[in-house]
Amino acid sequence: MDTTSRTLVKSITWQVMGLLSMTIxxxxxxxxxxxxxxxxxxxxxxxxxxxxxxxxxxxxxGWGRK
Incomplete structure (x- = not known):
C-alpha cells in the first residue's frame, strides 16, 4: 500500500505533465x-x-494484489 505522501507526489508529477501538455x-x-x-x-x-x-x-x- 502506498503512503499518503507517495500518493501526493505521484499526483503532483502526473498533474505537472498534464498541465504542460494541456497548455500546449x-x-x-x-x-x-x-x-x-x-x-x-x-x-x-x-x-x-x-x-x-x-x-x-x-x-x-485488495483485488489483483499478490
Missing amino acids: VGYLFTRSISASGGIALSGAVIGFVCYFLHEKLWSHI
Missing part, C-alpha cells in the same frame, strides 16, 4: 497563452483531486 493543446486551439493556461490549470486542479482520491480508494482494495 489549448494554445494550438486558441492561440492564447492566457486562455490555454486557464483551461489547463482548471483541468489540472480537478484532475489532481480526482486522481488523488482515486489512488486512495484503490489502496484499500
Whole structure:
C-alpha cells in the first residue's frame, strides 16, 4: 500500500505533465497563452483531486494484489 505522501507526489508529477501538455493543446486551439493556461490549470486542479482520491480508494482494495 502506498503512503499518503507517495500518493501526493505521484499526483503532483502526473498533474505537472498534464498541465504542460494541456497548455500546449489549448494554445494550438486558441492561440492564447492566457486562455490555454486557464483551461489547463482548471483541468489540472480537478484532475489532481480526482486522481488523488482515486489512488486512495484503490489502496484499500485488495483485488489483483499478490
